[in-house]
Amino acid sequence: MFTSAYQFGCDALIALGQAEETGRGARPLAHPRLPDILPRWDDICVTVLSLANQCGLLSYRLPDGRESPEAAAWWGRHEGEVMPQPNIMAAHGLSPAWAAPEVLPVLRALGLTESGQWAAAAEPVLWRKEPPEWDLDISAHRRFRQALDRAIIEMPTDIRHELDRLVTITEADVTEGLIRREAHQEGLRAEHGANRVICLPLTRESVRQGLIFLRIHDLDWLFFSNWRLPDGWLSPSERKRAMEIFHDSLAIRMRRAIVAQLYPDRPEFSG
Numbered sequence: 001m002f003t004s005a006y007q008f009g010c011d012a013l014i015a016l017g018q019a020e021e022t023g024r025g026a027r028p029l030a031h032p033r034l035p036d037i038l039p040r041w042d043d044i045c046v047t048v049l050s051l052a053n054q055c056g057l058l059s060y061r062l063p064d065g066r067e068s069p070e071a072a073a074w075w076g077r078h079e080g081e082v083m084p085q086p087n088i089m090a091a092h093g094l095s096p097a098w099a100a101p102e103v104l105p106v107l108r109a110l111g112l113t114e115s116g117q118w119a120a121a122a123e124p125v126l127w128r129k130e131p132p133e134w135d136l137d138i139s140a141h142r143r144f145r146q147a148l149d150r151a152i153i154e155m156p157t158d159i160r161h162e163l164d165r166l167v168t169i170t171e172a173d174v175t176e177g178l179i180r181r182e183a184h185q186e187g188l189r190a191e192h193g194a195n196r197v198i199c200l201p202l203t204r205e206s207v208r209q210g211l212i213f214l215r216i217h218d219l220d221w222l223f224f225s226n227w228r229l230p231d232g233w234l235s236p237s238e239r240k241r242a243m244e245i246f247h248d249s250l251a252i253r254m255r256r257a258i259v260a261q262l263y264p265d266r267p268e269f270s271g
Contacts, residue, residue, distance in 0.1 A: 004247055005054035008047040011243055015039035042228060043243040045110050045125045053129075057100040060131035061086050065096050068133045089117040093141075094126055095134040124229045130249035139253055143229075148257050150232050159233060162222055166215045167259065167269045169208060177207040212268050219259065219269065223251040 010026035013019035017035045019026035052058035056075065062068055065086045067077070077083075086096035087104065097118075099107060107113045112122040127138050138144055155163075185199045200206070224246050226234050234242060260270035 005047075005050035008243070008245060009051050012039065012044055012047045015243060016044075037241060039243050040228070040238075040241050041110075042125055042128075042230065043245055045112060045122075046128050046245050046248070047243070048106060048110065049112075049125070049129055052099065052103045052106075057103045059083070059098045060133045061096045061098060062133050063090065063095050071133065087116065088113055091117040092120050092123045093136075094118040094123060095131075097131075124250070127229070128245070128248050128250040138250065139257060144253070144257075147229050147232065148254065148261070151227065151254060151258055152261065154232055156233055159222065159226060163219070163259070163262065166219050166222070167263050167266050169211050169215070173211060174204050174208050177211050178202060178204060181207060181210070216269060216271070219255050220252055221246070223255045224248050227251060227254060229254075 006025075010019065010021075013026050013028075014021050015035070016039065017029070018032040019028050049058065053060070059067060059071065067083050072081075084098050086098050088097040088099055088107070090096045104113070111119055112125065113119055118126070124143070127136065127144075130136055130138065181202055185197070185202070188197045188199070224244065225242060226239060228234060228242070229250060231238060256270045260267070263269060
């Protein structure tokens with residue numbers, strides 16, 4: 001199984017003063033203490049949702065309450081296996097879900113559920129997870145469009161400069177990338193033998209496509225680290241409180257929308 005959720009969990013324990021970082025995770029502290037500056041509430045919520053879903057303790061359901069065929073196949077369920085009915089009802093544009101008994105009080109304490117249904121505060125948090133079972137149309141939502149306008153109007157100068165840099169691939173960039181890729185291939189052949197290393201032919205276009213892929217990754221991280229729907233662009237102090245939540249569907253959607261609007265002549269970066 002994938003490990004992103006566990007990575008988020010370790011980061012959360014460290015940010016909450018309950019553990020210390022190790023080379024491959026976190027180690028509980030003998031004397032835990034909450035820090036003076038706490039991590040963001042919404043980032044902790046995303047972490048809890050990710051962990052619960054990863055461990056099979058939270059199941060997002062189709063609008064009619066059934067488990068999706070894809071989820072059933074992922075968990076290796078037998079055909080006809082009876083699943084518990086949802087215990088979190090649809091509300092505020094969010095569909096139903098089932099949470100294990102040990103998870104429900106945590107979701108209530110975080111303010112994500114109330115009276116057996118999703119709370120209003122849960123909507124933007126769950127947009128970041130965007131469960132495929134719910135078929136959410138986030139980009140068309142009024143709140144998303146307002147956040148898009150705000151993100152463009154209030155964009156800090158350093159963010160705009162970084163966007164400009166990342167969506168601009170010069171001929172010099174391609175040449176540098178070509179030299180770097182050729183050197184890497186030669187290193188592989190020298191280490192493993194030329195007859196054992198099969199490399200695709202290098203062209204300027206293939207190198208450019210590779211640079212586009214890397215730049216999109218960097219663009220996503222620009223939003224993962226610096227933008228949240230409730231606040232817009234984060235201040236320097238808020239950036240310190242933000243956790244490194246990647247695979248953030250909402251941040252990726254906002255990156256695509258902003259790049260498409262600001263750089264309509266570079267559609268390769270808004271995909």
